[in-house]
Amino acid sequence: MVDLTTVQDEIAVEVHDLRIRSTVPDAELVHGVNFTLRRGGTLGIVGESGSGKTLTCAAVLGILPKQVERSHGTIEIFGRHTAGFGRQEWVDLRGNVISAVFQDPGSYLNPSIRLGKQINEVLRVKKGLSRKQAKEETLRLLSAMHLRHPELVYDQYAHELSGGMLQRVVIAAAIAPGPKILIADEATTALDVTVQAEVLDLLTELKDREGLSLVVVSHDLAVVAQICDEVLVMRSGEIVEYGPTDEVLHSPSNEYTKLLISEHERYGLDRIIESERLQVA
Amino acid sequence: MALTASSSRRGCKLPETTALLNVEQVHVGYGRRRGRKQVVDSVDLQVHAGEIVGLIGESGSGKTTIARAVLGLTHVARGQIRVAGEEVTSFSASQWRDFRRRGVVQYVFQDPLRSLDPDVVIGDSISEPLRIRGGLSKQEIKAAVCAQAAEVRLDERLLDRFPAEISGGQRQRAAIARALISQPKLIILDEPVSALDAATRVQVLEMLLSLRSDSVGLLYISHDIGSVIGITDRTYVLYRGRVVEHGATRALASTPQHLYTRLLIGSTPTLSGNALDGAQRRELRAELETLGV
Amino acid sequence: MLRNALRVPSGRIAAVLLGIVFFLAIFGPLLAPDAPNTTVAAQLQGTSGAHLLGTDYVGRDVLSRMLAGSTLSVLGALMVVVIAFVVGAIPGLLSVYLGRGFEWVSLRVVDTMIALPFLVFAVAMTALLGNGVVQSMFAVGILLSPVFFRVARSSALSVARSQYVEAATLSGASTAWVMRKHFLAKVLPPISIALSTTMATGLVVIASLTFLGIGVQPPTATWGGILAADLQYIAIQPLAPLVPVVVILAAVLGCNLFADAVRDVSGEAGRQLLNARAARKAGKLTRVPRARIGLRKGGELG
Numbered sequence: 001m002v003d004l005t006t007v008q009d010e011i012a013v014e015v016h017d018l019r020i021r022s023t024v025p026d027a028e029l030v031h032g033v034n035f036t037l038r039r040g041g042t043l044g045i046v047g048e049s050g051s052g053k054t055l056t057c058a059a060v061l062g063i064l065p066k067q068v069e070r071s072h073g074t075i076e077i078f079g080r081h082t083a084g085f086g087r088q089e090w091v092d093l094r095g096n097v098i099s100a101v102f103q104d105p106g107s108y109l110n111p112s113i114r115l116g117k118q119i120n121e122v123l124r125v126k127k128g129l130s131r132k133q134a135k136e137e138t139l140r141l142l143s144a145m146h147l148r149h150p151e152l153v154y155d156q157y158a159h160e161l162s163g164g165m166l167q168r169v170v171i172a173a174a175i176a177p178g179p180k181i182l183i184a185d186e187a188t189t190a191l192d193v194t195v196q197a198e199v200l201d202l203l204t205e206l207k208d209r210e211g212l213s214l215v216v217v218s219h220d221l222a223v224v225a226q227i228c229d230e231v232l233v234m235r236s237g238e239i240v241e242y243g244p245t246d247e248v249l250h251s252p253s254n255e256y257t258k259l260l261i262s263e264h265e266r267y268g269l270d271r272i273i274e275s276e277r278l279q280v281a
Numbered sequence: 282m283a284l285t286a287s288s289s290r291r292g293c294k295l296p297e298t299t300a301l302l303n304v305e306q307v308h309v310g311y312g313r314r315r316g317r318k319q320v321v322d323s324v325d326l327q328v329h330a331g332e333i334v335g336l337i338g339e340s341g342s343g344k345t346t347i348a349r350a351v352l353g354l355t356h357v358a359r360g361q362i363r364v365a366g367e368e369v370t371s372f373s374a375s376q377w378r379d380f381r382r383r384g385v386v387q388y389v390f391q392d393p394l395r396s397l398d399p400d401v402v403i404g405d406s407i408s409e410p411l412r413i414r415g416g417l418s419k420q421e422i423k424a425a426v427c428a429q430a431a432e433v434r435l436d437e438r439l440l441d442r443f444p445a446e447i448s449g450g451q452r453q454r455a456a457i458a459r460a461l462i463s464q465p466k467l468i469i470l471d472e473p474v475s476a477l478d479a480a481t482r483v484q485v486l487e488m489l490l491s492l493r494s495d496s497v498g499l500l501y502i503s504h505d506i507g508s509v510i511g512i513t514d515r516t517y518v519l520y521r522g523r524v525v526e527h528g529a530t531r532a533l534a535s536t537p538q539h540l541y542t543r544l545l546i547g548s549t550p551t552l553s554g555n556a557l558d559g560a561q562r563r564e565l566r567a568e569l570e571t572l573g574v
Numbered sequence: 575m576l577r578n579a580l581r582v583p584s585g586r587i588a589a590v591l592l593g594i595v596f597f598l599a600i601f602g603p604l605l606a607p608d609a610p611n612t613t614v615a616a617q618l619q620g621t622s623g624a625h626l627l628g629t630d631y632v633g634r635d636v637l638s639r640m641l642a643g644s645t646l647s648v649l650g651a652l653m654v655v656v657i658a659f660v661v662g663a664i665p666g667l668l669s670v671y672l673g674r675g676f677e678w679v680s681l682r683v684v685d686t687m688i689a690l691p692f693l694v695f696a697v698a699m700t701a702l703l704g705n706g707v708v709q710s711m712f713a714v715g716i717l718l719s720p721v722f723f724r725v726a727r728s729s730a731l732s733v734a735r736s737q738y739v740e741a742a743t744l745s746g747a748s749t750a751w752v753m754r755k756h757f758l759a760k761v762l763p764p765i766s767i768a769l770s771t772t773m774a775t776g777l778v779v780i781a782s783l784t785f786l787g788i789g790v791q792p793p794t795a796t797w798g799g800i801l802a803a804d805l806q807y808i809a810i811q812p813l814a815p816l817v818p819v820v821v822i823l824a825a826v827l828g829c830n831l832f833a834d835a836v837r838d839v840s841g842e843a844g845r846q847l848l849n850a851r852a853a854r855k856a857g858k859l860t861r862v863p864r865a866r867i868g869l870r871k872g873g874e875l876g
Contacts, residue, residue, distance in 0.1 A: 048478045163340075192339035192504060194566070197548035201559035219479075222507075222550035249552050261552065263483050267511025269551045272534045352744055382746030390737055398738040399842060400759050406738075409755075410745035445842045463745070 011079070012181050012213040013037040013060060013098075018073035020055050020064070020237075029068070030055055030237045039180070042207060042214040044224030044245070046260065047234035053217050056234070057183050060215075061100055062090045077181070095126045099179040103186040105166035109158040116142075116154030119173045126177035141172040145202060164195030168202065175206065182206070183215040188223065200227055221260045222268070225249060233257050299366065301467045301498040302328040302351065307360035309346050309522075320522040321346050324360075328467060328498040333489070335509035335530060336502045337545070338519030344502050347519075348469050351500075352388055353377045365466050382414045384463025391472035393452035397444040403455045404440030410463045429458040433488060450481030457488070468492070469500045474508055486512055506549045510534050518542045540569050575762050578839040581848060585835030591828030598641060599648035606638035611793045618804075618811035628813040630804050632793075636814050640821065643795035647784075648825070650711050650796075651776030657715025658772050662722025663765065669723075670730040684720045692717060693779075697788065710788065714779050718772050725768045729761040763840035767833040774829035781822050797822055 013036070020030035030052040037043045047053035058064045060075055062085060075082045077098060085093070102108060110118060119141065120134040129137060135154075142150035145168040158166060167187060174182060184203060188196040204227050206212050218224050224231055224245075231248045233241035233256065240254040252258050264270045304326040321343040328334045338344040349355040351362055353369060362370045365385050372380065387410075390396035397406050408426045411417055417425070430437055433454040439447050447455075453473060460468055470489070474482040490512050492499065503509050509516055510530055517527040518541065526539040537543045544565040547557030557565070579585035608614045608625075613633035620628045627636040669677045699713030733739055739752050747755075784798030797818040804814035838847060 193506065194339065194544055194548045194562075197550070197555065197562055198559075198566075200550075201562070204559070220550065222552055225552050226550045226554060259483070260479055263479055264507065264552050267483070267486055268507035269510060269534060269546065269549045269556075270553065271510060272531060273551060273553055273556075354740070354744075378746050378748065380746075381744055384745065386744075388741070388744050390741065392737070396737040396741050398736075398756055401738075401755075409742060409747075413742065413745050413747050413751060443842070443845060445845075459741070 010039055011036060012039045012041070012077070013215075014074075014076040015056070015060065016074045016076075018056065018059060018075060019071045020052070020059055020068060021071045023067045023069065028071070028237070030059075032073070033234075033239055035232055035239070035242060037181070037213055037215060039213055040207070040211050041230065042216065042228040044228030044231045045215065045217040045234060046219065046221050046224050046231060047217075048219045050236065051234040052237040053234050054185060057100070057185050057215065057217060061094065061098065061183065095122065095174075095177040095179060097179055098181040098183070099174040099177070100183040100185060101167065101170050101174050101187045103189050105163065105170040106158055108170055109166065111158050114155055114157060115161075115169050119169070119176055122173050122176045137176070138172075141176055142169070145169070145172050146198070162195075164191050164199060167191065167199055171199075171202065171206075175210070175212070178210075180211070181213045181215070183217070185217040186219070187216075189218065189220075196223070203227065221257075222264055222270075233260070300327040300329050300363070301365055302326070302500065303361075303363040304347065304351065305361045305363075307347070307350060307362060308358045309343070309350055309355055310358045321350065322522040324519075324522070324524050326517055326524065326527075328500050330466070330498050331493065331495050332515065333493060333499040333501055333513045335513030335516035336500060336519060337504065337506060337509050337516060339504055339545075341521075342519040343522040344504075344519050345471060346522075348388070348471055348500070348502055351469065352386065353381075384410055384414065384465050386467045386469065387460035387463060387465040389453075389456055389460045389468065389470040389473050392476050393449070393456040394444060394476075396456055397452060399444055402441050402443055403435075403447065406444075407440070407455055407459045407462060410459065414463070425462055426458075429462045430455075432461065433458045434484075448481075449477050450484065453477060453481070453485055454488070457485075461492075466496060467498050467500065469502065471502045472504070473501075475503070475505060482508070506534070506545065518545065540565055540572065544569060575766065575836065575840070578844065578848060579832065579835040581851070582835050582838055584831045584838065588828050588831035588835055591824050592832060595644075595648060595825045595828060598644040599652075600645075602641035602644035606635075606641040608635040608638040610634060610639045610642035610795045618807055618814065620811065620813055627817050628811065630800065630814045631807050632803075636800070636817055639795040639800055640797065640817060643797050643800065646794070647777065647780055647797040647822075650780040651773055653708070653711040654715045654718060654776035654779065655769055655772050657712060658718040659722050659765075659769065661716055662719030662724075663726040666723035666726030667730050669727050670734055680723070684723050687717065688720050690717070693782070697783075697786075710783055711776075711780065714776065718775060721768050721772065722765070725764045726761065729764060730757065733757045733760050763836050766836045770829040770833040770836070774826045774833075777822060777825050777829070781818075 015033055015035050018030060018033045019028060021028045033052070033056055035043065045053045045056070055064065055068065058068075059070055060077070060082075062082060064070070070083065077093065082090075082093070109115065116135070116138050119138040120131070123129045123134040123137050124131070139150050139154060142153055147153050147165060147168055153161070153165070153169065158169075161169065171182075171187075182203070187203075188199050191199060200223065203214060203216070207214050207227075214227070216224055216228055221231075221233075228245055231241070231243065231245050232239055233248070233254065235256050241248055241252060241257040248257065249261065252261060304324055307321055307324045309321040324343075324347060326334075326336070326347065336344050336347065346355055350357050351364065351369075353372060357370050360370070361368060367380065369377075369380065397403070404423075404426050407429060408422050411422050411425060426440065427437055430440060435451060435454045435458060439451060439455075444452055444455075453476075457473070473489070474485050477485060486508060489499065489501070501509060501513055513530045515528065516530045516533050517524050518533070518539065519525070520539075520541040526533060526537065526542045533542065534546055537546050544557075544562060547555060547562060547565070549555070555562075580589060603610075611634065614635050615625060615629050615633055617629060617631055617633045619625060622628070625635050625637065627640065630636055630639065665680050669680045695713075695717060699710070699717075703709035703713060733752070733756055736756075739747075739756055742752055742756065780796070781798035781801070784796040785802040787799075787802065801815050801818040801822075804811070808815050838844060
């Protein structure tokens with residue numbers, strides 16, 4: 001297994017002029033994306049269907065679908081170029097260095113295997129733990145996810161849990177091998193607002209406690225504004241805005257970004273915040 | 282305990298006209314499958330002409346069940362529902378059919394891709410309510426469709442296309458046109474903009490605002506607090522089948538009273554950060570659980 | 575739907591083949607130049623002026639026998655189709671609307687039928703019901719009904735649960751309206767496909783049964799029977815057995831091509847195909863796109 005943490009651990013992910021194209025039909029889907037994620041930093045990617053955000057993440061994880069390929073540019077993970085990676089190198093990288101959670105947690109879990117066992121499997125394969133050690137670690141992870149009864153959840157099946165709880169289980173499985181980078185691609189989109197807030201809190205806590213570098217992808221600018229220091233806005237395969245969150249929110253340069261901001265100001269809670277002070281606590 | 286905001290809240294002036302929709306102490310029982318709670322418990326709700334009323338709740342709160350009860354798609358165990366003066370809870374199947382044909386109430390679904398027949402052209406989908414009702418000639422129907430399309434700013438040339446051939450925003454406009462064509466008095470919209478992209482969302486929300494008139498009342502159901510705040514005058518907050526708070530939307534959002542509303546508002550992401558931090562949210566959540574509301 | 579099917583090449587070829595087959599079935603016996611069951615010439619002759627398709631091992635005119643046998647061979651298959659449709663499609667449709675009890679029972683019956691081995695069952699049924707074309711076709715029809723049950727049921731289910739039907743109901747639509755305006759268009763393509771593939775199966779089954787000597791007594795002419803009788807003489811006169819083979823194949827091919835054509839022109843994919851073909855004809859495209867990366871329904875690629 002390759003230990004990448006000693007090499008240049010200041011910059012977690014560096015993407016330079018990434019272009020992605022599909023082969024059938026022949027079209028360029030992502031037109032030159034550049035960004036940098038620092039170790040311990042949080043990067044938000046905002047974009048809608050067709051913006052290229054999911055493809056970009058897929059490229060970083062090395063899971064582009066068939067008939068879609070990287071045609072140009074570099075992706076470096078902790079200083080290592082992933083362009084020439086073979087299967088084994090990706091296997092070594094995934095889980096141990098970089099991990100991801102996606103939108104529908106139910107579809108990433110085996111419906112006929114108890115949840116605890118699924119996390120155990122990750123630990124045993126990736127970290128070589130024994131059965132007993134894996135079980136202990138799984139229970140520790142589940143309670144770290146603020147699941148109220150980890151021993152109970154350990155024995156449950158996916159269909160017995162709500163969306164928010166399932167997502168926590170998936171996050172537990174994703175961070176079990178101890179990755180340094182976690183990509184959350186629309187991880188909270190399908191969740192209720194209050195549950196979403198809890199999961200976002202959890203991600204922030206993981207970042208603070210474990211030094212995780214986060215990439216949070218969402219179509220909602222506010223979600224990204226919550227926990228990310230830097231924001232990237234994508235549209236039609238291109239980056240239209242990139243910078244520190246404060247700057248992007250207060251002095252956006254692109255029309256699309258302005259539209260997203262004005263939508264919140266016109267049709268969102270921000271409207272109330274502007275004119276009246278929220279008294280919630 | 283649950284404090285319901287009184288109607289003397291700032292900015293909440295109920296019009297004198299009788300309610301278009303009056304839901305009184307409605308109770309909808311458990312669904313057949315075990316563990317599936319479809320409970321709506323002692324809900325009171327009103328919509329008057331000229332109003333846009335919001336109904337917020339998370340999944341499982343019962344908001345869609347209330348809509349379905351009003352529309353006659355779900356059996357009501359207790360309570361009364363009056364729509365435009367008619368007591369619909371005691372309707373028989375044929376009474377429902379006649380009532381629906383009059384087009385007094387209409388419904389806009391969340392996903393137009395599913396609510397429009399994929400093998401029927403848009404123009405025919407829009408005119409369906411009129412054709413079901415009958416009594417109009419082909420030309421009259423065509424004229425009505427064109428007029429309605431213009432009102433929702435849907436290009437006439439798209440009327441001959443199939444749903445898969447037009448964009449999501451255009452589809453939702455078509456669905457709204459279909460809901461408007463029978464000149465309804467009450468329109469219920471269930472998450473009408475969740476499936477749309479940002480630019481289209483804004484356009485559709487603006488269009489909904491423009492529907493406000495003396496003869497129409499809108500019930501806007503959503504889990505997205507943002508859009509509810511954006512367009513509604515009054516809002517009901519639903520939690521586990523009960524209305525825990527209601528009042529003028531602005532006041533409700535800026536100074537929520539009930540624990541749950543506070544948690545909801547405090548969890549909504551905004552550009553300037555959440556109103557509550559993680560610890561406060563957990564505290565509210567714990568309090569909520571112990572109350573067992 | 576039929577008009578659209580004719581717009582693709584497979585549909586046109588199918589129309590020609592099936593047209594010929596049905597024409598023969600109806601008018602065949604009348605057009606036979608010679609009496610099909612009497613010896614008219616020397617045995618096993620090849621093509622000649624008097625006997626276009628030669629003679630069989632008894633000396634009967636093959637062409638006449640083929641024409642005379644068309645009716646039985648085709649109508650027998652048609653009977654299979656009708657029975658399969660009635661026994662299958664109607665319960666299939668009803669299973670959606672008549673409640674849980676009926677649904678459960680009908681599903682279990684159909685499951686059992688699917689589990690039975692086909693041709694063996696056909697032979698057994700014929701032995702049971704008697705040696706006649708009608709009986710065997712009846713049995714085969716019943717055996718093939720599960721397909722129609724499933725097609726009718728799944729179409730009815732997906733339509734009944736759809737939101738657009740709910741929307742129509744909310745505007746006061748009656749069940750009859752929903753059937754006419756929404757269900758019919760959806761169920762027609764898969765039913766048509768089932769009808770044509772069942773027809774093809776029916777043709778093969780009746781040919782097989784008559785080949786085996788089951789169901790029809792000699793000297794009655796059937797395509798399968800002619801093949802059976804003359805097959806042993808193939809080394810001497812290949813024409814006699816080959817003719818029925820070619821005709822059966824053509825008929826079956828016609829059915830399957832029709833099914834293909836209907837499938838290709840139905841639904842969204844069908845509309846795309848037809849639009850693309852029309853555009854190509856008008857000179858706007860250079861090729862008809864075959865594969866499309868799914869970009870619909872929130873399943874984003876981007």
